Amino acid sequence: MILRSLVAVALLSSLAAAKAPPNIVLVLVDDMGWGDFSCFGNKEASTPNIDRMAKEGIRFRQFYVNSPICSPSRCALTTGQYPQRWKITSFLENRASNERRGMAQWLDPQAPTLARFLQKKGYATGHFGKWHLGGQRDVDNAPAITSYGYDQSLTNFEGMGPKLLPLTMKPGDKEPGKIWQEATRLGKPVTWMLRSKITTGYVDAAIPFIDEAVKAKKPFYVNLWPDDVHSPFWPPVESWKQGKREQYLSVLENMDRQFGKFFDHIRDTPELRDNTVVMICSDNGPEPGAGSAGEFRGVKGTLWEGGVRSPLIVWAPGLIAKEKEGSVNDVSVFAAFDLAPSMLKLADAPVPEGVKFDGEDLSETMLGKSEASRKAPVFWRRPPDRKVVGQPGRRQPDLAVREGNWKLVCEYDGSESKLFDLATDPGEAKDLAQDKADVAARLSKAAVEWSQSMPADKGPELGAKKKDGDEE
DSSP, X not given: OHHHHHHHHHHHHHHHHHHSOOEEEEEEESSOOTTOSGXXXXXXSOOHHHHHHHHHSEEEEEEEOSOSSHHHXXXXXXXXXXXXXXXXXXXXXXHHHHHHTTXXXXXXXXXXXXXXXXXXXXXXXXXXXXXXXXXXXTBOOSOOGGGXXXXXXXXXXXXXXXXXXXXXXXXXXXXXXXXXXXXXXXXXXXXXXXGGGHHHHHHHHHHHHHHHHHHTTOOEEEEEEOOTTSSSOOOOGGGOOSSHHHHHHHHHHHHHHHHHHHHHHHHHXXXXXXXXXXXXXXXXOOOTTTSOOTTOOOOTTSSSHHHHEEEEEEEOTTTSOGGGTTEEEOSOOEEGGGHHHHHHHHHTOOOOTTOOOSSOOOHHHHTTSOOOOOSSOEEEEOOTTOSEETTTTEEOOSEEEEETTEEEEEOTTSOSOEEEETTTOTTOOSOOTTTTHHHHHHHHHHHHHHHHHSOOOSHHHHTSOOOTTOBO
């Protein structure tokens, strides 16, 4: 009788745990290439803590971000919508530069946010790391990060609120240096620490936040958004290297080491392991000469695959189909703005009336229970200040669209279209626009119509003048 009672209690507890809303963690790495994790093919550096998450989760190889540059990519993740809707189309800088490019000064706090919807569902919500959606340079009156649905925040020099600011050390230095000192006016308290240890600072803030949520019996949503692999690179003095790529790889490995404590805490805490979803991706492609886009063409700031395709790892041992643990999904095509509706579905969190996502619910795909792709195409518009990228300057296409295996790039008016079959040509080397003229015409028309349906920026004006030395 006693044994039967114990079994019944255990069964009820198990059912209750299964019905509890999942905890959600989004790890967003700054300026990291598709091919930089060793589990995505990097042979020059090792990322064992990330690799272990991949071994216990699912790797997605056809995942995209919604912009090839920082702020709009983060906007799409945060809102589940195209960043153009909120006039955030390149990285947020100083006031004059934002105005020159036809951009907002910060993300409108009335925008829909995953954090706010989860907060209303009863989640504890925390942001730890780079923000870059308002509050930087001379833009010192932007809303606090907590205005967007976060209970707690800790950021760097590109956000309003409490922050960690970097001290720099290189071999031979007797005293650390300070960079971005003026950011102290963008929120307090301010803690100065070695840039090579700042991800540990975010981890050491996120873990107690998570533990408090567990103690309060609340699910949590946490952003862990480190900026280690965004230049300038400051690896630990003992790991100092010469050369841009070498410095980058040293910083990448150091970031992975700092992740270990955070991942182990979730994995080793019984209340967390079987009911937490951890997503790990990058915000855009790599800076030239630093990270690697693997087999793909293009870098940060461009609409080629290397600029907008990101690695994605989803770790959720208690929720992922068991036979899919450690698997690679090569077929499902979806993007960063799909994460918000997908996580809301998993959390059973209602979306307020009148809110319409551009993203779609791909939760079944993310948990390995389906190989479905999003139904609608993904569209991109280049950052207004990125018509020319690299040295020598190469003029970039203005628009792009991915539909099925087709990828098309073109100008704002649909001209100069180039069409690629990514199933056979992932490196975008063979233009099929003439051979498949009907497909190219249809997709270029769709890209133009999509762009014209969005608020305009100053991209056409800034990209109109061709300078000597620019290459087509």
